[in-house]
Amino acid sequence: MNGILATFRRELHGYFVSPMAYVVLAAFLLINGWVFTLILGELSGPQGPPLGSPMQLLFSNVFLYLLIFPGVCIVITMRLLSAERRSGTIEVLMTSPITELQVVLGKYCAALAFYTFLWVPTLLYAVILQSYDAVDWGPVAAGYLGLLGIGAFFLAVGTFASSLTRSQIVAAVTALAAYFFLLLLPTLMEPSVIDPGGRAVLEHLNLWNHLSEMSRGIVDTRHLVYYLTGTVFFLFLSARVLAANKWR
């Protein structure tokens, strides 16, 4: 436990003393702020059928999936383990009385904490909306839960990509490929699957649907189980890769 805490603290400290954290935070808020204004503009326009609440749109827009999730998760995780291997500091970790899994967990938790920290300022949007009209906080909370779940899953995938190589760039590209696979494959495969059972599976794997459902206040535990098992699976795999690296 202490070992996890030690790596967690060091990693979190590492985020905030590098300019990276501030660049990511600024870019993240810029994009989200811009998207939020677009949403408000669209909603206050004259056209017909209601699209949903502003927060709902914020949690299920195309920028979120194609820019924010992949971009943020890659930047947060790409150096997590690869940098340790490149610089040789991994040698210190592996000769300390700490297991591979503890190293992975400590670092992953730091990544998750930083990711969560990024989303905190967006609560202000809801507060701003509140001053104009009553905000239904239930769906907002469910939406954030979804963001946290998908983020946790993607960060685990990124951690795994980072464990595979010494190069941050290779880790980033691997993670990017994995994210697009996870995000787009269910949609791309949908037309070619006729079997209703198969379609149902694809439906469940389709992350695009998850967040729009959650931001409407529908929390489907199957989705949460999907994120959780995915997270556990990839973290376990990362620890195995770290252990296996010794043998090469």
Place this chain on the structure above:
Amino acid sequence: MIEALNLHRQYGDFVAVHGMTFSVQEGEILGILGPNGAGKTTTLRMLTGFLPPSEGRVTLDGEDLFHGSKPAAVRRNIGYLPENVALYPEMRVEEYLTYRARLEELPRGIARQSIAETLQSCLLGSVRRQLIGTLSKGYRQRVGLAAAILHRPRVLVLDEPTVGLDPKQIIAIRELIRELGRRSTLILSTHILPEVELLCDRVLIIDRGTLIDQGTPADLRRRWMAGREVRVVLEGAAPDAESALTQVPGVSSVRPSPAVAGGWVVECEDGTDPRADIFRQVVARGWVLVELAEQQASLEEVFVRLTTQDRAVGEVLTEGEA
């Protein structure tokens, strides 16, 4: 206390270490000596629990370092300074040591005390608030060393601790190492020979992944440099000096010393000390003796003989020393 049994290590097809068996006693300072690429780092990495051997095993007090019940707990006994001291440049010295103390799971009070003591003994007090990235190589080496000894390990493993330092820093680090050698068992690798003679109780000589010989520096000298050599320097030209010296009992051969004019290198038969007889001979001839000294074969010569296939190179070096 440490037993290495038939260690093998392969990287793909390349065999880095091949069938190495040795043990390390509690409290001794063991040097691992070998040319670059001999397998020193690989051997040390196996001793620290970083690199599992392809075959064979390492035990510390009978506990296997890799396949035991609690390998992480066994590693707590070991402190390790890797060859390229890898640190986090964005951390301050004190922060880094705190981090390492936490990794070693030292209780907070003990950690604070140990960090303070270590900062002092490693002469890091003046840079404790400085970013590691801004430190010189010598300081970084000391930070690495400080981090390795924080948890008071019973065994300290140092991989080329003085490489890349300037002479002043080398002396400082060596003093520190000697000090540490009093507190714990110490294993250090180097390709610098005087270092071994200066610091180590016992030496393993390795080359191309195999253990060639082991023993105290004196043992190795005795074993590999048969017969002692005496240097004789005479004033002025003494034309028949060579034949005169050869006649002295106990002398096996005489050759001119390349280093000094009028100097001779006298090789002696085993177990004899002809220095007194040489003196009498010189006096009897009426020559003036400027120097009469036993030449200690350096470990360097032993090392070169052991690790150089080409004997000629070894001899050239030996001559150069004379």
